[in-house]
Amino acid sequence: MALQALGYVGIGSADLEKWAGYATQFLGMQRVDKSRTTLALRMDDRKQRVIVTADGGAASFYGWEAGDAAALDALGGRLERAGIKVARGSRALADERHVKDLIVFTDPIGNRLEAFHGAEIASEPFRPGRSISGFRTGPLGMGHAVLTVERLDDVIPFYRDVLGFGLSDYILKPFKAYFLHVNPRHHSLAFLETGKNGIHHMMVELFSLDDVGQAYDIALMEPEKIGATLGRHTNDYMTSFYSWSPSGFMVEYGWGGRLVEPGSWTAEEYTTGPSLWGHERAWLSEDKRAQARAMRTQLAADGVRAPVQVLAGNHDLMPGTCPWWDAAVAPRKAG
Ligand SMILES: [Fe+2]
Numbered sequence: 496m497a498l499q500a501l502g503y504v505g506i507g508s509a510d511l512e513k514w515a516g517y518a519t520q521f522l523g524m525q526r527v528d529k530s531r532t533t534l535a536l537r538m539d540d541r542k543q544r545v546i547v548t549a550d551g552g553a554a555s556f557y558g559w560e561a562g563d564a565a566a567l568d569a570l571g572g573r574l575e576r577a578g579i580k581v582a583r584g585s586r587a588l589a590d591e592r593h594v595k596d597l598i599v600f601t602d603p604i605g606n607r608l609e610a611f612h613g614a615e616i617a618s619e620p621f622r623p624g625r626s627i628s629g630f631r632t633g634p635l636g637m638g639h640a641v642l643t644v645e646r647l648d649d650v651i652p653f654y655r656d657v658l659g660f661g662l663s664d665y666i667l668k669p670f671k672a673y674f675l676h677v678n679p680r681h682h683s684l685a686f687l688e689t690g691k692n693g694i695h696h697m698m699v700e701l702f703s704l705d706d707v708g709q710a711y712d713i714a715l716m717e718p719e720k721i722g723a724t725l726g727r728h729t730n731d732y733m734t735s736f737y738s739w740s741p742s743g744f745m746v747e748y749g750w751g752g753r754l755v756e757p758g759s760w761t762a763e764e765y766t767t768g769p770s771l772w773g774h775e776r777a778w779l780s781e782d783k784r785a786q787a788r789a790m791r792t793q794l795a796a797d798g799v800r801a802p803v804q805v806l807a808g809n810h811d812l813m814p815g816t817c818p819w820w821d822a823a824v825a826p827r828k829a830g
Contacts, residue, residue, distance in 0.1 A: 498570070500678050501557065506548070506740075518624065556607040558611055559609070559611070560614065584609065589611075602653055635680040641698070644692055645692055650686055668790075670689070674731075700733070729767050
């Protein structure tokens with residue numbers, strides 16, 4: 496796969512100060528740089544992951560990471576052979592993005608894409624804007640972006656066949672959505688067919704469920720800013736909620752996403768709806784919301800559950816599941 500991860504995202508906003516507050520005090524990102532026209536934010540050891548610019552639309556660009564210079568060149572060649580115009584990013588642009596090199600092109604509906612390699616690592620450790628355990632990034636990338644499209648057919652062939660994204664799964668009800676991966680993160684990109692091209696949400700994943708719960712408490716102080724209530728997704732198992740960012744699209748704040756195995760994963764339609772429970776979506780029409788609620792009610796009645804996805808070190812195994820273990824091992828541990 497030519498692309499390895501969603502490396503960075505560029506966002507437009509008329510109000511940088513509002514974005515700085517939202518990103519640091521609520522999401523827990525670190526503000527590293529702010530001028531009159533730009534705001535840069537850190538999420539981990541990289542110099543920047545989110546760039547907010549005072550001009551431009553809600554989403555200005557998506558930075559996709561290639562493994563090295565050779566992979567980036569190969570991707571450029573493949574795009575050109577597919578008839579896509581590719582521009583080499585200038586030295587000044589590479590410096591601005593804190594990467595070694597990049598190419599710039601657009602997808603078939605005009606989204607600005609950048610592919611890069613060699614992201615710069617900061618010398619200072621990441622200092623979150625509020626107390627959080629940290630963002631789950633690394634080889635999984637910074638999270639995922641979900642875009643809205645007029646027609647799925649306009650974009651899916653390009654992302655799958657030219658850029659090499661793998662299809663994770665898709666749903667057709669209560670809305671049409673396709674989920675794509677470039678690494679074990681269940682999806683780094685997804686498209687919803689809403690009849691309009693734009694950005695729907697961006698997801699960042701936390702190491703701890705409590706980070707998400709504590710953010711939910713903050714969000715509840717201004718409930719009108721909640722775009723979808725706390726809930727759990729059926730496909731990537733993410734427990735999350737959505738809030739409205741100052742740019743008018745949502746940010747999904749999640750924990751416990753599942754991994755897929757690129758290459759051997761088989762994509763299927765899932766018909767159970769997008770959420771196991773919760774995720775009451777303020778942005779859906781009344782009839783679609785009722786349809787989504789009916790699907791969740793059915794899942795609950797059927798007793799559908801999914802295993803919790805935990806990281807080593809952030810869970811304790813409870814006794815009571817295996818009588819042999821409880822009798823033989825637990826007393827020894829306690830003693
Ligand atoms: Fe999402």
